[in-house]
Amino acid sequence: MTPRHPVYVLDGNHFAGRIMGPDLHCDVAIIGAGTAGISAERSARRQGAQTLLIDPHFAGTVCARIGCMPSKLLIAAAQAAHGARTAGPFGIRGGEVRVDGAAVMRRVRALRDEFVAGVKDSFEALPDGTTVKAAAHFTGPNYMTLDDGRRLSARAFVLATGSHPAVPDAFAALGDRLETNQTIFERETLPESLAVVGGGPLGLELAQAMARLGVEVTVLEASDRLAGIADRQLATNFYDRLSTEMTIHLKAEVTPRRVDDGVVLEWAGGSLKAERVLLAIGRPPSLEGLHLAAAGLTLKENGVPDYDPRTLRCGKSAIFIAGDMTGERPLLHEASAEGTIAGANAADPDHTAPSHRLVPFSMAFTHPGVVSIGEVADRADARTVVGYADFGTQGRARVENLNVGGALLYAEPQTGRLIGALLVAPMAEHLGHLLAWAIEAGETAPTLLDRPFYHPTYEEGLKSALRDICQALENGVPKDRDDWDRPGDHSDG
Numbered sequence: 001m002t003p004r005h006p007v008y009v010l011d012g013n014h015f016a017g018r019i020m021g022p023d024l025h026c027d028v029a030i031i032g033a034g035t036a037g038i039s040a041e042r043s044a045r046r047q048g049a050q051t052l053l054i055d056p057h058f059a060g061t062v063c064a065r066i067g068c069m070p071s072k073l074l075i076a077a078a079q080a081a082h083g084a085r086t087a088g089p090f091g092i093r094g095g096e097v098r099v100d101g102a103a104v105m106r107r108v109r110a111l112r113d114e115f116v117a118g119v120k121d122s123f124e125a126l127p128d129g130t131t132v133k134a135a136a137h138f139t140g141p142n143y144m145t146l147d148d149g150r151r152l153s154a155r156a157f158v159l160a161t162g163s164h165p166a167v168p169d170a171f172a173a174l175g176d177r178l179e180t181n182q183t184i185f186e187r188e189t190l191p192e193s194l195a196v197v198g199g200g201p202l203g204l205e206l207a208q209a210m211a212r213l214g215v216e217v218t219v220l221e222a223s224d225r226l227a228g229i230a231d232r233q234l235a236t237n238f239y240d241r242l243s244t245e246m247t248i249h250l251k252a253e254v255t256p257r258r259v260d261d262g263v264v265l266e267w268a269g270g271s272l273k274a275e276r277v278l279l280a281i282g283r284p285p286s287l288e289g290l291h292l293a294a295a296g297l298t299l300k301e302n303g304v305p306d307y308d309p310r311t312l313r314c315g316k317s318a319i320f321i322a323g324d325m326t327g328e329r330p331l332l333h334e335a336s337a338e339g340t341i342a343g344a345n346a347a348d349p350d351h352t353a354p355s356h357r358l359v360p361f362s363m364a365f366t367h368p369g370v371v372s373i374g375e376v377a378d379r380a381d382a383r384t385v386v387g388y389a390d391f392g393t394q395g396r397a398r399v400e401n402l403n404v405g406g407a408l409l410y411a412e413p414q415t416g417r418l419i420g421a422l423l424v425a426p427m428a429e430h431l432g433h434l435l436a437w438a439i440e441a442g443e444t445a446p447t448l449l450d451r452p453f454y455h456p457t458y459e460e461g462l463k464s465a466l467r468d469i470c471q472a473l474e475n476g477v478p479k480d481r482d483d484w485d486r487p488g489d490h491s492d493g
Helices: 035-046 062-066 068-085 101-124 201-212 232-242 332-347 395-399 428-440 445-449 459-471
Strands: 007-011 014-019 024-031 051-055 131-133 136-140 143-146 151-159 193-197 216-220 247-249 255-259 262-267 270-274 276-279 319-321 361-364 369-374 385-390 406-411 418-425
Touching: 024 035, 024 143, 024 332, 035 051, 035 151, 035 332, 051 151, 062 068, 062 101, 068 101, 068 201, 151 332, 193 201, 193 262, 193 270, 201 216, 201 276, 201 361, 216 270, 232 406, 232 418, 262 276, 319 332, 361 428, 369 428, 385 459, 395 459, 406 459, 418 428, 428 459, 445 459
Parallel strands: 024 051, 024 151, 051 131, 151 319, 193 216, 193 276, 216 247
Antiparallel strands: 007 014, 136 143, 143 151, 255 262, 262 270, 361 369, 369 418, 385 406, 406 418
């Protein structure tokens, strides 16, 4: 590729001379070929920009390789085992459930590899010359050097290098006794025992899956609640439910120590020994080797460039940021959205436009599931109108023997417009999507209560929360809608 215009390099405050054709030049250079980077490249190219997608590995996205997809494969196997073991209340009698750990992991890796292959095929389908397999670092605001010695200039850059597991030195010293999401899916079989350090969504998903597959699991979480659940009552409900399947210690600041046949973990008031440790205490942004200071960017305390969340532009530079690298919303759908925004703005950095960001929406694929949407708080502290739906007594949940948890809906006190939802409930991923769409659309509780609800469904369980909100409003519950509970609820007469 050749420059579209002469390129000069600055030495201090003076031009040092003209570079006669850098090795590579483009309109938009995207650093990192994960979900955000792929979306940014596509978005910039769609705006007519000449793009380069630069990555040292092109190994496939975190989601496909070590995140969303392999974890759900493990969860699916665990659900099958759990269903076979817990069919007794339905009058179903089976024999002993045996889990073939090696077969479980073979399926996880086989389908995982198919998902990764699909991502790699998308790289092959890009226009010739778009991908550059190399690591890159800044040598100036508009320049980078590749690890193969080539130089790169671009009108704009999108940084999308993702994140990596946090591994403090004490845990790194465990060597091959330590697992993270980067290694756990490569295991040939399941461990006998596993200590999971970190009670966030990732740690809990894998902990519950392992427990249901017959592994002796202990979860150690430094805070006073699991999954960061904002409402204390729902957090307690969730803790109680998961404690029936595994041992859980809260407020546990852990010190690990490797021994001949495993790992010993100690904390104030307790200790345990396990075959292996799964560390899931967060994923900091991957910044190492980028030399961001050379780009003239203002950096936050965590080393991430200061940026405008509406445009994803770093200060007044022609550098944009997207995906897990921001450290703000480390989720695939957010990475995809941010990549699209950053790519479009990088294609025309002189005319960047703020974009609407969708309502924050996160979930843990545990059972019961945990979903948080928009503005949530402990119900005792909420400054909004709050409605509650109890899924411990809900008819369809009782039919399925999944009656546990509840849902909180948050609304503006003047209008009843929904602004948040917090669920610890069965089918939370599906209920969560309905509520996220409703919140994004600006729906009100009276409007939603005036929609059809089929009986008996989990969705019907949301009606009591919607009624709570409506009853707190001036106009109350829609007058032409029934207000009685359906058969199956504990409260029916």
